[in-house]
Amino acid sequence: MTDGNRMAVTGEASCACKIGRTAETYGIDDIDGLLRDRRAEGASLRRLETVVNEAVLRAALEETGTHVPGDVTDIYRTLTDGETSAGVRTETRAWLSRVGVDPDDLEGDFVSYQTVRTHLRECLDVDTTRESTLSVDDAVGTIEWARSRSEGIVRRTVERLDETDGFHTGTVDVTHVVRVSCGDCGASYPVERFLDRGGCDCGGADQ
Known part of the structure; x- marks a missing residue:
């Protein structure tokens, strides 16, 4: 979605943070009320991230x-x-x-759960302390977001090279494999396995 066909919203101005600007750009009504309600129902910051981003995607397609x-x-x-x-x-x-x-503009307008936390705390005065400690689910989401972002950057860079004389490629698939290695015990795992098993065995070795 280009700047030329993004929606303009009239009426009361939103806050100046990314969620406020994005809601105004895409014409998403009462995003603050939605976030307050879903948070009161017990939705996690990660879930609220998805709520906002799905609203952005829906608005972009509707436009x-x-x-x-x-x-x-x-x-x-x-x-x-x-x-x-x-x-x-x-x-x-x-x-x-x-x-x-x-798609590049769209994904650039997606928000992270950290942005949601800041918006709730600083713009809506909603307490977020119950999620001040990073959960495994939040870690998984952050890592997957970073990996997806990295894959996208690599893919687009290679695709741009296809326009260079002497460089040719077909449809490009990019896979970013992340492993975690412990310098103390020497164990190495794919990051998904590392998180699923609760880390390496260093913590248990001293017990």
Whole structure:
């Protein structure tokens, strides 16, 4: 979605943080009320991140008059889930481009759960202390977001090289494999396994 066809909103100005600016840009009504309600229902910061970003995606598609083939949730998951194959993600981004939504601009407007926390605390005066300690779920989400972002940067860089004389490529799939190694016990795991098992055995070795 380019700057030229993003929605302008009239009425009361939003706050100046990224969520306020994004809601105003995409014409998302009462995002603050939605966040307050969902938080009061017990939604985590990670879940609220998804709520905001799905609202952004939905608004971007509605602005182009696009009929969504399925649930917006499925499209969002394809764009952000680290387990989605690079080929499927590429197809989804290409579809977004065809219907008039710039995937780079769209993903740049997605917010993180840290941004949600700041908005709740500083703009809405909502207490977020109950999630001041990072959970495994939050860690998984942050790592998957970083990996997806990294894969996207590498893919776009390689695709740009295809425009260079003497360099040619077909459809590019990029997979970023992350491993965690402990310098104390020497163990090494894929990051998913490391998180699932609760770290390495260093902590248990002294017990």
